[in-house]
Amino acid sequence: MSAVRVVAFVLGLLVLLATTSSVVRTLVVPRALRSRIAQTVQTLVAWGFHRVADRVEELERRDNLLAWVGPITILLLLLSWLVGYLAGYSLLEYATGHPTAEVAIREAGSSLFTLGFASTDSGPLTAVDFAAAITGPLVVGLQVGYLPTLYAAYNRREVEVTSLEARAGNPAWGPEILARHTSVGTLDNLGTLYERWERWAADVSESHTNYPVLVRFRSPDPRRDWLVALLAVADSAAMHLALSPSSPQGEARICVRAAFTCLRDLARSERIAFDPDPSPDSEIALTFAEFAAAADFLIDLGYPAERSIEDAWPHFRGWRVNYESIAYELAERLDSPPALWSGDRHGKRSPEAPFRPVNRQPGGRVDRPRPGE
Numbered sequence: 001m002s003a004v005r006v007v008a009f010v011l012g013l014l015v016l017l018a019t020t021s022s023v024v025r026t027l028v029v030p031r032a033l034r035s036r037i038a039q040t041v042q043t044l045v046a047w048g049f050h051r052v053a054d055r056v057e058e059l060e061r062r063d064n065l066l067a068w069v070g071p072i073t074i075l076l077l078l079l080s081w082l083v084g085y086l087a088g089y090s091l092l093e094y095a096t097g098h099p100t101a102e103v104a105i106r107e108a109g110s111s112l113f114t115l116g117f118a119s120t121d122s123g124p125l126t127a128v129d130f131a132a133a134i135t136g137p138l139v140v141g142l143q144v145g146y147l148p149t150l151y152a153a154y155n156r157r158e159v160e161v162t163s164l165e166a167r168a169g170n171p172a173w174g175p176e177i178l179a180r181h182t183s184v185g186t187l188d189n190l191g192t193l194y195e196r197w198e199r200w201a202a203d204v205s206e207s208h209t210n211y212p213v214l215v216r217f218r219s220p221d222p223r224r225d226w227l228v229a230l231l232a233v234a235d236s237a238a239m240h241l242a243l244s245p246s247s248p249q250g251e252a253r254i255c256v257r258a259a260f261t262c263l264r265d266l267a268r269s270e271r272i273a274f275d276p277d278p279s280p281d282s283e284i285a286l287t288f289a290e291f292a293a294a295a296d297f298l299i300d301l302g303y304p305a306e307r308s309i310e311d312a313w314p315h316f317r318g319w320r321v322n323y324e325s326i327a328y329e330l331a332e333r334l335d336s337p338p339a340l341w342s343g344d345r346h347g348k349r350s351p352e353a354p355f356r357p358v359n360r361q362p363g364g365r366v367d368r369p370r371p372g373e
Helices: 002-028 036-053 059-066 069-095 101-112 123-168 174-183 187-210 212-216 226-243 250-270 288-301 309-320 324-334
Strands: none
Touching: 002 036, 002 069, 002 123, 036 059, 036 069, 036 212, 069 101, 069 123, 069 212, 101 123, 123 174, 123 187, 123 212, 123 226, 174 187, 174 226, 174 288, 187 212, 187 226, 187 250, 212 250, 212 324, 226 250, 226 288, 226 309, 226 324, 250 324, 288 309
């Protein structure tokens, strides 16, 4: 029996150390440290919900279902930590004096959850009880303190995503940003938009790698999505650079770089493979025909294109190759709304063009529909 208790003591310490490491990595240390427990819980929850969501065709119902992935992950992660501590302290209780595993679990649970209905008058067991009694409230307190930080980052993210709808439509699409600014004569204001989204990308990169569960938090509107919005802003900047090279380029260039830097940080966190230095001449999934249709749509609205569509395409492709594959893979994993230029969704859901009410002009002219409508 002594050998069994020694093994139980060592195993209990290992379980406690592993659980504590996960808690500290997830809730305490302000950097992107991986936790196997947190990663496993998030993966299993996402897998289960996505298997069910794949059977649902209606966008709203599917989004309502997937909206539970993030909150359920947080709850199950807390439960996993508590179960880990219960197992570790039960092993220590058994190793330091209890005759049966059942009695050890009962006393460890009484102490961990501060119920206090079971205790033993023994020095080693009392020490274990005290440690368990400290651990339970501490872990719950850390998790409660973690939630305001989490939801503050979510709120910052969603404010910009929501405000983009007036510029990019819903779901967001890069050429739509240029189209709406062209229609109202505010192309000169694009620099302000790109500056804001440069800071937004940096904020998302920092918060979503430190707290990976945020990646799974969806927007309140089923057709609004933070990843699709980032892709739309990056595409609009890349298209603006490609078609109008004499326009002020500083903000647009930095915005595209901030966007693909953010996506690469998220790719490392989500273990998505990518080429860190792709050739500008590499092929991309978006076709020239799709680009040409969008560029023709913009020119028809009065966008001041300086390059021909054929000449602009290599420049646009050279920018998009830096972020397209990561954005498409993330959108597939998260089942983001199927917007234009955002990749396939499980190979069966057609992309939606952003909604724009018909703008009837004097003389009976009606705005030309977007490509994809």
